[in-house]
Amino acid sequence: MAHIVVLGAGLGGTIMAYEMKDALRAGDTVTVVNKGGTYSFVPSNPWVAVGWRQKEDIEVDLAPVMARRGIAFRPEGAKRLLPQANQIELNDGSVLNYDYLIIATGPELAFDEIEGFGPEANTQSVCQVDHALATRDAFEKLSASGGPAIIGAAQGASCYGPAYEFAFILETALRRRKVRDRVPMTFVTPEPYIGHLGLDGVGDTKSLLESALREKHIKWITNAKVVKVDPATMHVEELNDDGSLKAKHELPFAFSMLLPAFRGVAAIRGIEGLTNPRGFILADKYQRNPAFPNIFSIGVCVAIPPVGKTALPVGVPKTGFMIESMVTATAQNISSLLRGEEPKSVASWNAVCLADFGDSGIAFVAQPQIPPRNVNWSSSGKWVHAAKIGFEKYFLRKIRQGKSETFYEKFALDLLGISKLKDIHEEIT
């Protein structure tokens, strides 16, 4: 019988384990390896950072859920993948064998690529819940003493929705405390224009986001390369579209939250044939690695090329709905292989995002990711804030229950008109 290992129990890995378990033959087994025993809902981190959520609200203790589902759970974390031997060396020195491996290790945060950048140095982060807790302390100080705030993303980032989201959430939180007038805000981004989002825009995101930034008195710098961050000054080069220097900025700040570039985690980085130069996993349309055909990958760790040429590196976002489509395709493809058939399920990889502004928000759907598209839709309104809360509740309920999809969730997606976007299709051979 086959042993399937899921490496990483974040947004993708947890539901991957549940869906894989449901797709197995009797006697096949699943093991989940994670760094730590807790699942944390990353999309809620911006709310943690302004005190709208507590850490406990968005965490799930995975061991009891996995045990209930009959899934073995190893919280030691992987030290190194040994794909030639079909083994993973864990951090406690033990070795785990697998027949099929699904890598779902998410991103390593590349703060070290810019001097003075990141929560160990001079800027805040919301990428992990502990970073968001530290950001909350900095937010309290900002509320008390005021001063300029810089929000955005560094060159090479591939996650822009949460950068905009955090700018607007911070703006709302400061306004509610009646101290917004003491905090001049600037949005700094490597995107060639506001609302590019790593997708060359979706629907009307350019005008929607520009207009929202203007309305909230947030200035912006696009094509922005963060060169260095001193304790209270950010050194930024603004480029022209052809990559030449347009202006140099020395931006004073009392508070800054910038998303970093991502790369693959150390345990899987630099394996010939498995990863690209930044450590992202190479996958074909079946989520399968060409060099190691018993290895699949899902989520942020998957290598996806940028949508087009930009002055600075601007990565494609991998959002929750896109990840769910990768999960379903992978479960079906491994299930086919176990039954002696060829894989034929292809994930839609559609980009769907709900970006919360604290009291309203924008939503967009790009299908497919690269223009021209069949669906190229964006919208804004108070409903987005409500939908985002709904998504958080459904997802955490799903993780706690050990189920991969509930009728309720499907119903909600149908209501938003985006149910099709989790669709995968089967190739006719």
Ligand SMILES: Cc1cc2nc3c(=O)[nH]c(=O)nc-3n(C[C@H](O)[C@H](O)[C@H](O)COP(=O)(O)OP(=O)(O)OC[C@H]3O[C@@H](n4cnc5c(N)ncnc54)[C@H](O)[C@@H]3O)c2cc1C
């Ligand atoms: C701040 C922020 C907000 C976001 N908001 C949204 C949103 O609103 N909507 C949306 O659709 N998308 C959002 N995203 C994008 C994306 O959905 C999330 O990043 C999502 O968590 C990615 O899922 P993942 O499973 O690929 O990685 P993760 O959820 O990061 O999970 C990776 C897992 O792998 C584990 N791991 C890492 N290294 C090892 C190792 N060596 N051994 C074992 N385990 C390991 C980690 O501990 C973690 O549990 C957001 C991203 C960020 C950063």
